Amino acid sequence: MLPELGNFALVLALCLAIAQSVLPLIGASTGNEPLMRTGRSLAVGQFVFLVFSYFALTWAFVVSDFSVEYVARNSNLALPMQYKITAVWGGHEGSLLMWVTILAAWGVAVAAFSKALPREMLARVMGVLGMVSVGFLAFTVLTSNPFNRLLRVPADGADLNPLLQDPGMIVHPPLLYMGYVGMSVVFAFAIAALISGRLDAAWARWSRPWTTVAWCFMTLGIGVGSWWAYYELGWGGWWFWDPVENASFMPWLVATALIHSLAVTEKRGGFKVWTLMLAILAFALTILGAFIVRSGVITSVHSFAADPDRGIFLLGMLAVTLLGALLLYALRAPRVGFGGGFGWYSRESLLLGNNVLLAVACAAVFVGTFYPLALDAFGLGKISVGPPYFDSVFLPLMIPLLFLVGIAPQVAWKLADPVETARQLRWAFLAALAISVVWPLTMGLWKPLTALGLGLAAWILLTAALDIRNRMMRRRSQGIGSMVRSLRPSFFGMHLAHAGLAIVVVAISMVNSYEVDRDVRLGPGETASAGGFEFTLMGVEPVRGPNYDADQATIIVTRNEAHVAVLTPQRRYYDSQPENPMLQASLNRRPTRDVYVSLGERLEGEAWLVRLHYKPYMFWMWTGGLLMAFGGFLAAADRRYRLARDRAFITEEGLAPPKRPVGREVLE
Incomplete structure (x- = not known):
């Protein structure tokens, strides 16, 4: 009964979205104010129905209701x-239900936190x-309904994809979907x-925190x-230029x-018109990403089962x-115009360079992802575009971009x-140059590209520290309180995000230059070395997990005869798919x-294939990403974006003229 109610709630949500x-x-x-106000109440109603629908599907997983086809395909006893709870978004239909629920949540957030917007603008946004919402809800109801029933109820389900039975999958899809x-x-x-025909500072101020928060979640x-x-995959890599990875990376770049x-x-x-185009392209690329994942046109470890109808529907939505x-852009953009002029050397010109480089990078990823597909579609042959292409294209673009990050603020x-x-x-x-020379030498081998990456990272960090110092020193005569207040959240968050980027660049430079990967044959008592560490296999024993059997190795890691760690990697055989073993790596961080x-696989006798990896500075990769996101959240929390305080200055035409000119003091 509950699945039927969930399905009914899904249909009602579609009606409210219409x-x-x-x-x-x-x-x-x-100019009908009652009709304008309906946007908020309809968004809330849509959200309530979708939350109920999502709960109904979750409950079907919790109680193992295998009469629901989606549950039977993605769970078992x-x-x-x-x-079971995270399996709700482990397949196409459930993940799409999560998508529309999150979309409704964003709508409620806009309704709740944009009360100071002009009524006409808020009504148009809603x-x-x-x-x-109509597009995605129709897609869900018509082609991807998660509540379809089975006439013959199986005694047990097929199981969730073993790759998804991992804590990382509990948080990865919701975060990415939020972005x-x-x-x-x-x-x-x-x-x-575009509908109103006006784009000004007020519009940018309304849009900027929403853009930043979405970017943070995507990051x-x-x-x-x-x-x-x-x-989890056991390959030791962190980015593979997989088509679905690219599908998330392209909207992030834009x-x-x-x-x-x-x-x-x-x-x-x-x-102005460029900003509008970027906003349109960012959203279009998210639909394109959904098409890549859900149509089956590209094979990927991330892809859901192929369905031509779904692909056609998503292509129609994209079109x-x-x-x-x-x-609408062509009709209205001439009225908006590009905006004010600026000198050849100014913050505007540097940010324009930033935009051009990011746009070209996105175009390069797009070509590398879809060029093989286009060749295949037109019968011109099959090719594979992999890391060599992307690495060779990205490096020339990222060098000037990282340099600009240090200068522009x-x-x-x-x-x-x-x-x-x-x-x-x-x-x-000069300090960044010195760091680029000395730091690689501490790794035992100086490499030009490593030195370049570390120098650019140091450049970003040092210029950020200098900018923070200069801003505080300008308030020195007013006391420490004024110095601290000068570091507004938007300013400090900007530099924190840039610092996170620099830390990621350090990790990429180090791991790409100094990582060690070895596949070795080891029997009990035998030792192999990698990256200055010795690995001794003590033995391999069978173990039983909640829904799998596994071969678990015990490997002692030493360095210069000093004990470092005991690692226990596993080769798992899930009950539902014993023929497809899964690797569970073991790490010492x-x-x-x-x-x-x-x-790896078992060799002759008691010998096993063991993969050994030494990865320098990988911890910095994840730390840098967190700092980037935290900096973005901090910037979005700046009180300048709390429009309720400025209600009196906001009209349909935009913000009232500022009481003082915007000068060098206002940086971000």
């Missing part, structure tokens, strides 16, 4: 309870969000601005996914460009979104003096290195 996509827009166009779906809010603000989702792949473009639009009224948005708006910038940053540059072991 109403939300129509009534507020009619109200905004006619032996599945541990925590994975109406566009309703249209997005993905958050781009719909950015898209809604952009379309609302966390990508980071957790990389961490999961690193320790969203990063959008955040910086919004800063120019908010502060100087520039980049309608892009064509409709671009048509130091440069004034409108027009700046490059000689003055060079004078201010000369010591930071330290701030400056990981020692990583996975157990």
